[in-house]
Amino acid sequence: MIETIFQLKPEILKAHGIKAVLADLDNTLIAWNNPDGTEEVRTWLAMMQKAGILVMVVSNNKTSRVKRAVEPLGIDFVSWSLKPSSRGMKIAKRKLGLKKEALVMVGDQLMTDILAANFAGIRSILVKPLVQSDSLVTKFNRTCERFILKKLSIKYGMTYKNVLTISE
Secondary structure, three states: OEOOHHHOOHHHHHHOOOOEEEEOOEOOOEOOOOOOOOHHHHHHHHHHHHOOOEEEEEOOOOHHHHHHHHHHHOOEEEOOOOOOOOHHHHHHHHHHOOOHHHEEEEEOOHHHHHHHHHHHOOEEEEEOOOOOOOOHHHHHHHHHHHHHHHHHHHHHOOOOOOOOOOOO
């Protein structure tokens, strides 16, 4: 768990054998209500590219929505990934030609992003949503996630502020 995807640094990823970051789109890489992204995302992507870390978006959104958001960023994507199924993770793995051990999924939802990564046997990192508002579809998941996160916090002392390691 970390605050934002932008905290991930190439040296941390490389130390854990990560060659590619699979990133959820909405509220992970860009705010769901700002499809144009920010300078921060462009800077982070440039840093990853310079270090040889691939970044691919894995999203449940339709192709036209994802393409419009990521095309200006110059990154590849998998749309209609059907998370929490592992479908999108498997497609991304095949497109990248990497083993699952070389991948990490970063997302803002336990019920979709993190669960899909777990089903695919891929390590995962949970981030806080970039914005507090959500689409209607996501609001139900957030209610369930608050309960789960509270339990994890009590049992393991996990918070976004004190966990910055990538573990299996």
